[in-house]
Amino acid sequence: MPSTRRPETLAGRSPGAAAAEPLVHARGLRKAYPSPRSGRGGVEAVRGVDLDVAPGEAFGFLGPNGAGKSSTMRMVAAVSPPTGGELRILGMDPRTHGREIRARLGVCPQEDTLDNELDVRQNLLVYGSYFGLRRAEAARRADELLEFVQLTEKARSRVEDLSGGMKRRLTIARSLINNPDLLLLDEPTTGLDPQARHLVWDRLFRLKARGTTLVVTTHYMDEAEQLCDRLVVMDGGVVVAEGSPPELIRAWSTREVAELRFGVGEHAEVAERVADLAQRVEVLPDRLLLYTDDGETALMRVRERGLQPTTVLVRRSTLEDVFLRLTGRTLVE
Amino acid sequence: MAGSVLPRWDMVLRQRSYWAAAYRRTWRGSVFSSFLVPLLYVLAMGVLLGRYVDARGGSLEGAPSYLAFVAPGLVAAQAMQTAMGETTWPVMAMTKWQRTYYAMTASPLAVVDIVAAHLLFVAFRLAVTCGLFLLVMAPFGVFASWWGVLLAWPVTVLTGMSFAGLLHAFASTVEDSTSFTILFRLMVVPLFLLSGAFFPVASLPAALRWLAQVAPLWHGVDLTRMLVLGHLRAGPAVVHLAYLLALSLAGWLLAVRRLDARLEV
Incomplete structure (x- = not known):
């Protein structure tokens, strides 16, 4: 040794x-x-x-x-x-x-x-x-x-x-x-x-x-x-x-993410109507992700446009978002 | 894991507790069968069948009785089967089922050390099984001399080793243990029956005789028989010995190469 x-x-x-x-x-x-x-x-x-x-x-x-x-x-x-x-x-x-x-x-x-x-x-x-x-x-x-x-x-x-x-x-x-x-x-x-x-x-x-x-x-x-x-x-x-995880999130994502769920197949169409409300909009098969520094405000604006998502979640960005941004895919598929 | 071709013996020695633990699991059963199987063979083939064979007379390569002819052949054949049992399924377990080899290569051990330890364990198992077989035969009065038996013992080990390396290499190449069943049917059984253990290879048709003499088992059978019965001919003995040694060594090197390739992916 x-x-x-x-x-x-x-x-x-x-x-x-x-x-x-x-x-x-x-x-x-x-x-x-x-x-x-x-x-x-x-x-x-x-x-x-x-x-x-x-x-x-x-x-x-x-x-x-x-x-x-x-x-x-x-x-x-x-x-x-x-x-x-x-x-x-x-x-x-x-x-x-x-x-x-x-x-x-x-x-x-x-x-x-x-x-x-x-x-x-x-x-x-x-x-x-x-x-x-x-x-x-x-x-x-x-x-x-x-x-x-x-x-x-x-x-x-x-x-x-x-x-x-x-x-x-x-x-x-x-x-x-x-x-x-x-x-x-x-x-x-x-x-x-x-x-x-x-x-x-x-x-x-x-x-x-x-x-x-x-x-x-x-x-x-x-x-x-x-x-x-x-x-x-x-x-x-x-x-x-x-x-570091916070560095990656800062560099590749926004502070918050608003997750919106609409009816089946509506996500792509809704995405176009809300594209200007966030820095970036990501369409997943089952939900819409709005990347923004203020999730609640973005959500309010979405509702002001008469859109009614079935469920909503405002959360902090995670590495999953970084990964999605970098590769266009979710981690566990 | 490129680099050294030779194992480092301190690394080989470090694996003794693994192999000791592996042996402790099975030695009772293996020692029991190492006594019983030879005894049954010697009684059935040597003593009982031997009576009919001896009654008809005929040339048995100078052996005084069929029992004396068949007994050394059976030990050599036993060596082949032991070598198969200690390499094929265990290697599959260590590469695929339990992945023990992968755990070993995550330590300072290298593939060369791992193969060396495994094959040395096979040699140990051969020494025990063939030694017991020779002991079982002793009371039947077929040995011409004690020194001949003492020389035959390492020859039976070498006979097993001439298969062990090649079978180890084969086992780390195949994906599925059904290959071993095929190997058993297509190689072990024919060699067991045709390599001169039960009858002189001279009585085989020319093509089969040639095949039997290429396979290592016949060389082991013939050399063991010469030593046990006490009529050693120097020329053939040297050829047998050289052939068995060469195959053992080639098999060993091949086993290292195949396992290296196997663990790489």
């Missing part, structure tokens, strides 16, 4: 390290997968991405399925070699120092890769051995992490018997067994029910508060908004916008 590694516990490192070199540094990063038949000239999933993730930061990739998030994540995880561009992780080149990089990463994959035939605690112990942890050390950390993800009572249970949310928390615990300098989470709450999602988020907040650097991919804007200090919006293999 390189000597540059800072002594660190689950309690995290001091935020003073923030000025250090980025943990992830990418310029013009590309990934092309060979086509299964010819073996060449296949799909280019990532088409030139620039990134920097600073120590202690919670960084997010937001984008729909197929945007290139997971491909980028697998390159950052040093398991999938880039096919172009520059990539440095923890100051090292993944092409030549894959093992050294992976020794200091924690990875929580999109699909659970737990061993169903081992019990909960054994999953952590066996995984710890891959990192060269001594038995006693692995046992101590396993118990500490089970406590952290609230699975202490389940230590002897078989993984098969756990709920989806518990499995995800166990996967997060497993990804922390080596005290990673950087934790990668690929869609950490996809497929979980709302209660289980909040439990996972709560644990991730705690990690963040302790100074763990997080890199998260998600196609949920609420997840991105809650967890990420800074994020990039990806679409079609490229970064289409970058910033």
Whole structure:
């Protein structure tokens, strides 16, 4: 293990390290997968991405399925070699120092890769051995992490018997067994029910508060908004916008949005009649979005024109609006 | 994961707790069947069928009895089946059903280390199964010498390994475990029946004999038999050994390449 590694516990490192070199540094990063038949000239999933993730930061990739998030994540995880561009992780080149990089990463994959035939605690112990942890050390950390993800009572249970949310928390615990300098989470709450999602988020907040650097991919804007200090919006293999959630909203949306629902099929026609009442009008299949800094006033004007929407909602802009603006699509379709 | 071609042995060793846990789940059943199956084969084929064969007389490549002829062939054939059992379905489980290999590659382990550990575990399983098989045969008085048996033991392991790498590579290439059923019917069963375990390959028609001699099992069967029965001929023995070693090594390298490609996507 390189000597540059800072002594660190689950309690995290001091935020003073923030000025250090980025943990992830990418310029013009590309990934092309060979086509299964010819073996060449296949799909280019990532088409030139620039990134920097600073120590202690919670960084997010937001984008729909197929945007290139997971491909980028697998390159950052040093398991999938880039096919172009520059990539440095923890100051090292993944092409030549894959093992050294992976020794200091924690990875929580999109699909659970737990061993169903081992019990909960054994999953952590066996995984710890891959990192060269001594038995006693692995046992101590396993118990500490089970406590952290609230699975202490389940230590002897078989993984098969756990709920989806518990499995995800166990996967997060497993990804922390080596005290990673950087934790990668690929869609950490996809497929979980709302209660289980909040439990996972709560644990991730705690990690963040302790100074763990997080890199998260998600196609949920609420997840991105809650967890990420800074994020990039990806679409079609490229970064289409970058910033903190409030910055992105300021740059790409208005302060408020008025959502209006009319009868089926009326939205396009109504949109023309109210186009001058907002900075921008977006037509969705089931509703009309009026982008404006003052939603209530816009709504009043709509009504003054004799239009009677069946339901209305005035709300703050969210990342979903940013995404819609940038890509013309909603995130979860 | 380009880079090193050779596994790092400290990384291979780190996987011992995984494989120990995997073995703890199954060893009771596997040890039991490792005794019972050989015993049934030796009794049914060697002793009972052997009576009829011996009564008719005929050339059995210099073996004193049909039991002595068939027993070493059965061990070698057992090695092939063990190699298949320890690579095909387990590899499918680790790439597709449980995705254990994906979890492993997220650690400092590389694909070369993972394949090395898996194949070493297969070698261990072969050593246990074939060792027990040879033990079961001991009371039947077919061994010409103890040193011959002690040399035959690693040869049976090598016979299994000449399949293990190739089967591992095959298993990380296919998408569906029904391929294994087809493989079993089209490769394992014909090789088991035709590779000289039950009758000398010389009695096969020319085309089939040629096929049987290309497949690794015949080389394993013949070498094991020569060692156990104590009439070793240097020339063929060296050819057998070289062929089995070459296939084991080629299979190993192919397994690394195929798994690397599989985990990439």
